[in-house]
Each structure stands twice: as C-alpha cells, then as structure tokens.
Amino acid sequence: MTTTVSSIEEGTETPYALSHLDSLESEAVHIFREVAGEFERPVILFSGGKDSIVMLHLALKAFAPAAVPFSLLHVDTGHNFPEVLEYRDQAVAKHGLRLHVASVQDYIDRGVLKERPDGTRNPLQTLPLTEKIQAEKFDAVFGGGRRDEEKARAKERVFSLRDEFSQWDPRRQRPELWNLYNGRHAPGEHVRVFPLSNWTELDVWQYIAREGIELPEIYFAHEREVFARSGMWLTAGEWGGPKDGETVEKRLIRYRTVGDMSCTGAVDSDATTLDAVIAEIAASRLTERGATRADDKMSEAAMEDRKREGYF
Amino acid sequence: MSTTTELSETTLLRFATAGSVDDGKSTLVGRLLHDSKSVLTDQLEAVEHASRNRGQEAPDLALLTDGLRAEREQGITIDVAYRYFATPRRRFILADTPGHVQYTRNMVTGASTAELTVILIDARNGVVEQTRRHAALAALLRVPHVVLAVNKMDLVDYQESVFAAIAEEFTAYALELGVPEVTAIPISALAGDNVVEPSANMDWYGGPTVLEHLETVPVIHDLSHCHARLPVQYVIRPQTAEHPDYRGYAGQIAAGSFRVGEQVTVLPSGRTSKISGIDLLGKPVGIAWTTQSVTVRLEDDIDISRGDLLVPTKDAPATTQDIEATVCHVADAPLTVGHRVLLKHGTRTVKAIVKDIPSRLTLDDLSLHPHPGHLVANDIGRVKIRTAEPLPVDSYADSRRTGSFILIDPSDGTTLTAGMVGESFASPEPVKDEAEDDGWDF
Numbered sequence: 001m002t003t004t005v006s007s008i009e010e011g012t013e014t015p016y017a018l019s020h021l022d023s024l025e026s027e028a029v030h031i032f033r034e035v036a037g038e039f040e041r042p043v044i045l046f047s048g049g050k051d052s053i054v055m056l057h058l059a060l061k062a063f064a065p066a067a068v069p070f071s072l073l074h075v076d077t078g079h080n081f082p083e084v085l086e087y088r089d090q091a092v093a094k095h096g097l098r099l100h101v102a103s104v105q106d107y108i109d110r111g112v113l114k115e116r117p118d119g120t121r122n123p124l125q126t127l128p129l130t131e132k133i134q135a136e137k138f139d140a141v142f143g144g145g146r147r148d149e150e151k152a153r154a155k156e157r158v159f160s161l162r163d164e165f166s167q168w169d170p171r172r173q174r175p176e177l178w179n180l181y182n183g184r185h186a187p188g189e190h191v192r193v194f195p196l197s198n199w200t201e202l203d204v205w206q207y208i209a210r211e212g213i214e215l216p217e218i219y220f221a222h223e224r225e226v227f228a229r230s231g232m233w234l235t236a237g238e239w240g241g242p243k244d245g246e247t248v249e250k251r252l253i254r255y256r257t258v259g260d261m262s263c264t265g266a267v268d269s270d271a272t273t274l275d276a277v278i279a280e281i282a283a284s285r286l287t288e289r290g291a292t293r294a295d296d297k298m299s300e301a302a303m304e305d306r307k308r309e310g311y312f
Numbered sequence: 313m314s315t316t317t318e319l320s321e322t323t324l325l326r327f328a329t330a331g332s333v334d335d336g337k338s339t340l341v342g343r344l345l346h347d348s349k350s351v352l353t354d355q356l357e358a359v360e361h362a363s364r365n366r367g368q369e370a371p372d373l374a375l376l377t378d379g380l381r382a383e384r385e386q387g388i389t390i391d392v393a394y395r396y397f398a399t400p401r402r403r404f405i406l407a408d409t410p411g412h413v414q415y416t417r418n419m420v421t422g423a424s425t426a427e428l429t430v431i432l433i434d435a436r437n438g439v440v441e442q443t444r445r446h447a448a449l450a451a452l453l454r455v456p457h458v459v460l461a462v463n464k465m466d467l468v469d470y471q472e473s474v475f476a477a478i479a480e481e482f483t484a485y486a487l488e489l490g491v492p493e494v495t496a497i498p499i500s501a502l503a504g505d506n507v508v509e510p511s512a513n514m515d516w517y518g519g520p521t522v523l524e525h526l527e528t529v530p531v532i533h534d535l536s537h538c539h540a541r542l543p544v545q546y547v548i549r550p551q552t553a554e555h556p557d558y559r560g561y562a563g564q565i566a567a568g569s570f571r572v573g574e575q576v577t578v579l580p581s582g583r584t585s586k587i588s589g590i591d592l593l594g595k596p597v598g599i600a601w602t603t604q605s606v607t608v609r610l611e612d613d614i615d616i617s618r619g620d621l622l623v624p625t626k627d628a629p630a631t632t633q634d635i636e637a638t639v640c641h642v643a644d645a646p647l648t649v650g651h652r653v654l655l656k657h658g659t660r661t662v663k664a665i666v667k668d669i670p671s672r673l674t675l676d677d678l679s680l681h682p683h684p685g686h687l688v689a690n691d692i693g694r695v696k697i698r699t700a701e702p703l704p705v706d707s708y709a710d711s712r713r714t715g716s717f718i719l720i721d722p723s724d725g726t727t728l729t730a731g732m733v734g735e736s737f738a739s740p741e742p743v744k745d746e747a748e749d750d751g752w753d754f
Binding site (some may be wrong): 016017018019020021022023024025026027029030033034036037061062063064065066067147148151154155161170171173174175176177178179180182184185186197198200202203206210287 | 420591605713
C-alpha cells in the first residue's frame with residue numbers, strides 16, 4: 001500500500017537531478033572551497049595513490065582557472081613503488097605545486113623510530129606525519145580516506161578535529177549538520193578533512209574513467225616478481241622481501257591500493273584498461289583493504305587504534 | 313538480486329533510518345547491504361571470526377555496523393555511521409542512526425542531509441512513543457519522504473488488518489505534523505519479506521518493496537518553486553597572464569537555479585549586477601542549479617566576499633538580526649539565555665547572543681514547556697537569537713540549506729546547536745475528501 005499525500009510523480013527524474021558522480025564531485029568541491037575560505041595553512045596528503053590523485057584533480061577543478069591554493073604533503077615510507085614516486089614528482093611539476101615530504105627513513109636513521117620485526121612501515125608513518133603537521137603549522141590536512149574502506153572510517157566526520165597530539169577521539173566528534181562544516185580549532189590543533197568521505201572504491205574508478213585521469217602503471221595488470229606472504233602477493237625488493245623460505249615468481253598482477261611496499265598486496269589480474277579494472281572491481285567479492293592490506297588484519301580495531309594515534 | 317555491475321551513471325539518494333533498539337533496524341540495514349551484495353566476503357569473514365571469538369554461534373550482523381571499540385564492547389550503537397550500497401538504478405548513502413532516546417541529536421544529524429527517512433515499527437507493538445518521536449523529528453527536519461516500515465509481519469501472521477491499522481494511525485499522525493508523503497510497507501526484515509524481494513506471504517499488498525521504493529523515489533523537487541540562493545564560498549582571482557581580469561564567485565548552489573543574464577543582488581550589501589557567465593568546474597554553462605558547485609561571474613566589479621549571498625534581484629530575502637528558530641541542542645554543556653555564540657549560516661559566521669528560549673518541546677506528545685531557561689543535550693526548543701550583523705535567512709520550510717544554521721561555542725569551537733528558521737512544523741495540508749477514496753488502495 002502506498003499513501004502518497006502529495007502529488008509527486010513516482011519513478012521519474014527531473015532534468016535537474018544530478019548523476020551520482022556529479023553529486024559527489026560537487027560535494028567534494030564544496031569541501032575544498034570551505035577549507036580554502038576558512039583555514040590559513042591547508043595541505044593535501046598526497047601518496048600518489050588513486051584517492052589522492054582524484055583529490056588533486058578535484059582541487060584543480062574547484063579553483064580553476066586559478067591555481068590550487070594548497071601545497072602537498074607526502075609521507076614517504078622509504079618503501080615506495082618507484083612508478084608512484086615518479087608520478088608524484090611529475091604531478092607536482094605539471095601543476096606548479098609545492099611538495100613537503102615527511103620521511104620515515106629519516107626517523108629510522110636518526111634512531112627515533114625502530115624498524116618493526118615484520119618490516120611493515122605503515123604504522124611508522126604516524127609520527128613523521130604528525131610532527132610535520134606541527135612543524136609546518138598546517139591547520140587543515142586533506143586526506144583521501146573513504147568511509148566505505150573500513151568500519152572505523154564509517155564513523156569519521158568530513159571535518160575531523162585533531163588535538164595538539166593529532167589524536168582522534170571518536171566519542172567527542174562534532175555532529176555534522178546539513179553542509180555546515182565547523183572548522184573551528186585552537187592553536188596547535190588541526191582538522192583532518194575528507195572530501196571523498198562519501199565515495200566508494202567503484203565511484204573513484206568510475207570518476208577516473210569519466211574524467212580521463214592518468215594513474216601510475218601499477219594499477220593496471222603487468223608482470224612483476226612477487227612472493228606470497230599471509231595470503232597476499234608482495235613485490236620483491238630492497239625493502240626486505242622475500243625472507244628465507246619465500247620464493248619469488250613472476251605473475252600477472254595489479255594493485256588495488258598503493259601504500260608501503262611491505263604491506264600492500266597485489267591481486268592476480270589481467271585488467272590492462274580502465275574498463276577492465278572497473279569490471280573486475282564490480283565483480284570482486286573482496287574489499288580493497290581486505291584484499292591488499294596486511295596492516296588492517298592485525299586486529300579488529302587496527303584502524304581505529306591507529307587513527308586515534310593520529311594516522312590518517 | 314541485481315549486482316552493481318551496471319556501470320552507467322545513476323542518481324544518488326541520501327536516506328536515514330530510525331527505529332527503537334529492538335525494532336530490527338540492524339537486520340533491515342544488514343539485509344539491504346547483504347542483498348544488494350554490498351557486504352563482501354572478507355567483511356563477512358571478519359564478522360564470523362569476531363562472533364566466534366565472543367562465543368556466539370551465528371555471525372552477529374550488528375558487528376558489520378558497529379565500528380568502534382566502545383560500541384562492540386557495549387553492544388550498542390553510539391554514533392551515526394554512513395553506509396554505502398548500490399543497485400543498477402541508484403547509489404545510496406545511508407545515515408545509520410542509533411535509536412536510543414538520548415541520541416536525538418544523532419537522528420537530527422542523519423536527517424539533516426537525508427531526502428528520505430525509514431521509520432521502523434514492530435508490528436506487534438504498533439505506533440509507540442518512540443515512533444511518534446521519530447515522526448516528529450522527520451517533520452521538524454522536513455525530510456521530503458517518509459517510509460513507514462512495519463516490521464516483524466511474520467510474527468502477526470502477515471495479517472493485512474494489523475498493517476492497515478498501524479499505517480492508518482501513523483499516516484494520520486504524520487499528516488498532522490505536516491509530513492508531505494508517507495509510504496507504508498509491511499515487511500519482515502528477518503524473513504526478507506518486501507525488503508528487496510516482494511513477499512509471497514502478503515499477496516494483499518500491491519505496493520513496492522523497500523528497495524524498489526528507495527530506487528524510484530524522486531530525489532529532487534520542482535525547482536521553479538524554489539528561491540535561488542548561492543552562498544559565496546571563495547573568490548577566484550587567478551591574476552595570471554592568461555586570466556588577468558578573471559574574478560569569479562565560487563559556491564555550491566543552495567537552492568533553485570541561476571541563468572546567465574539574470575539580474576542578481578548581493579546580500580547583505582544589497583548591491584546588484586547581472587550574471588555575465590557561469591563556470592561549472594571549468595566549463596562555461598548557461599544555467600546551473602542546486603546542488604552544483606559553480607563559479608559565477610558578474611558584469612560589474614562590485615565588492616563581494618566569502619559569506620555573501622547571491623540571489624535573484626526579483627526574489628531577495630529580507631535580512632534580519634533577529635532570528636526565531638526551532639533548535640536541537642547537540643552539545644553536552646547546556647545552552648542558556650544570554651549565551652554568547654557564533655552562528656554559521658551558509659558560508660557566513662557571525663557573533664550572536666541567545667536572547668530568549670521561549671519553550672522546550674516534548675517530542676512524545678508535542679507539548680510545550682514554557683521558558684525552560686536552558687536546553688540540554690538532545691533537547692528541542694524554540695530560541696530567539698540576535699545576530700551582530702544582518703543575515704539573509706530563509707524559512708527552513710522554504711529552503712533546508714539557507715533556512716538552517718549551527719551555533720558554535722566561540723571559546724572552544726564546539727558545535728552547540730542545530731537551528732531551523734521559522735515555524736517548527738508545517739501547517740497540515742487540508743485533507744481532501746477524495747483522498748479518503750484514492751489514497752488507500754490495499
């Protein structure tokens with residue numbers, strides 16, 4: 001039974017309805033412009049991964065024909081895919097941007113951070129990131145985090161206040177009402193901003209296809225020397241893999257996420273084009289993190305715990 | 313059930329769920345996610361693993377949605393979470409809001425951006441206090457579409473009469489509150505009746521399933537009746553050799569549409585000019601509408617900055633320093649008369665003072681408690697506010713974007729209060745005689 005009180009015709013869209021990608025794009029641009037209007041020193045976290053590439057693309061559109069009024073910040077784990085570093089440097093040069101780098105290797109060399117026994121450097125990123133934010137006095141830090149990635153991230157605000165220690169307290173988050181984002185913060189505090197909050201992995205890929213955005217080659221199927229660890233294919237390399245008993249083989253693979261080489265796994269794939277990648281993701285029965293991130297498998301609350309510490 | 317392999321662009325529906333603790337909200341959300349294949353293998357495995365660790369035999373689907381440590385420990389949902397799923401026809405953003413009475417602010421948060429609210433009822437209990445609260449909140453927030461999901465129909469032998477009585481009582485109540493549209497659907501979230509697949513147990517029901525309705529409900533309303541509004545977010549001035557004179561006013565259209573050539577007024581200054589161009593993220597267009605993010609150029613070089621509002625000259629709102637509104641207090645510290653606050657409206661933040669709190673509303677029976685002196689967390693009340701500068705506010709009934717505001721504590725930046733300008737509830741539409749005959753077709 002349907003009781004329709006008003007006389008709205010069901011099942012028809014007016015010509016003014018936006019497509020879902022247009023809605024998401026418009027919302028993200030609104031978020032970028034709010035930050036540009038309200039903060040003194042914003043910065044975009046840029047890893048060279050697809051989410052940060054889409055963020056940069058949206059920022060370029062938001063302020064066209066003017067330049068993007070933000071600089072970029074890369075947290076360099078020291079275990080990067082060379083193709084991704086190359087992409088990063090080209091993007092910086094092409095758009096005349098300023099790049100800040102927070103280096104995990106520096107911290108290890110100085111003895112401030114210790115290499116973990118498992119060689120994973122993802123959790124080591126938090127300290128260089130938060131110290132860089134303090135040193136440069138960044139007051140808004142854009143991250144490419146999406147709420148669909150992980151259940152702690154599903155609770156994340158678009159504007160997420162961090163205290164002077166960069167900590168996230170999920171119980172003390174500000175309610176977010178309408179599109180009235182509250183960026184107030186005390187000196188020393190900063191706000192993490194997530195313009196892609198409402199995007200899913202598939203949205204990101206569809207948008208990349210629609211906008212013709214270039215990506216590093218590792219997102220597409222290619223032959224690479226890999227070895228198996230914890231059910232994932234890891235790239236062999238100077239970062240420390242493989243260990244004894246792990247054997248390297250050449251496989252046709254691609255990456256769904258880009259992060260530290262020590263914990264970012266590849267998936268078997270023959271998808272060499274955007275269309276093939278989109279079809280593969282749409283049919284996949286695994287989330288991108290479940291398929292490719294070792295660090296999220298450490299505990300039920302791995303992401304929440306790292307976010308509390310200041311991780312993005 | 314269809315999957316998300318259809319990759320053409322679809323539309324987006326933002327909706328919220330509301331329901332008491334035991335009404336089966338998690339089951340409904342779980343079924344929508346599960347049956348639209350939005351729960352993937354590794355997520356299910358994680359839930360199974362965690363459930364086993366806890367000594368539970370069957371996977372506890374609430375673990376899919378309760379993302380925080382404290383929530384899992386206490387077995388309750390303490391905060392709004394946003395979930396995503398898709399069908400070939402539409403993309404959905406679900407604001408999953410906790411049902412506890414003390415979390416009114418969470419339902420307000422979820423409903424503020426929702427085009428539709430699903431209110432769950434246990435068919436055995438019928439319309440209860442909590443249902444009336446949820447209906448009142450949907451009416452206050454002016455959520456355009458309300459779905460009444462009468463759940464657990466399997467426990468009342470799928471009787472049409474049970475459903476019809478509940479639907480009638482709820483619809484009458486919602487109508488009185490000014491809810492524009494109610495769609496009542498008999499379901500069993502547990503058994504899967506009428507959630508995604510039509511029920512074989514209720515052939516007396518001829519309407520859509522919950523998912524079908526979510527897929528087809530219109531997401532935008534007739535723009536010709538909307539007042540066009542563009543809050544200026546940022547002024548774009550490249551000052552480059554290529555664009556020496558470009559000066560654009562960037563913002564997201566909050567309501568209505570704007571055309572090139574249209575005469576516009578800038579508020580609060582009242583200066584006027586004509587739109588010489590509209591750029592839609594770098595591409596010139598002749599017309600743009602809500603909720604597009606655009607950059608508008610004007611014929612005259614007039615003083616415009618962030619916080620100003622562009623409106624059609626023929627349809628400009630009055631500016632005022634005295635705002636009367638219905639508010640929901642969302643902070644733990646109370647809001648009191650005499651409180652000095654910041655008020656954010658659109659892109660403008662101004663100083664303001666709470667002059668009076670004429671009444672507090674009891675959602676259960678909609679009674680008014682006069683002059684409560686203060687509002688505490690989750691209270692809803694009427695508030696009179698004096699602002700330091702004139703603001704072009706619309707009535708919330710006319711525009712959810714330019715009729716809403718938040719109050720902020722100037723000392724620590726806490727978001728204190730959500731505000732809706734003007735009357736609390738829409739005046740009920742006169743019930744037409746023919747509605748009695750046409751509206752009920754079961």
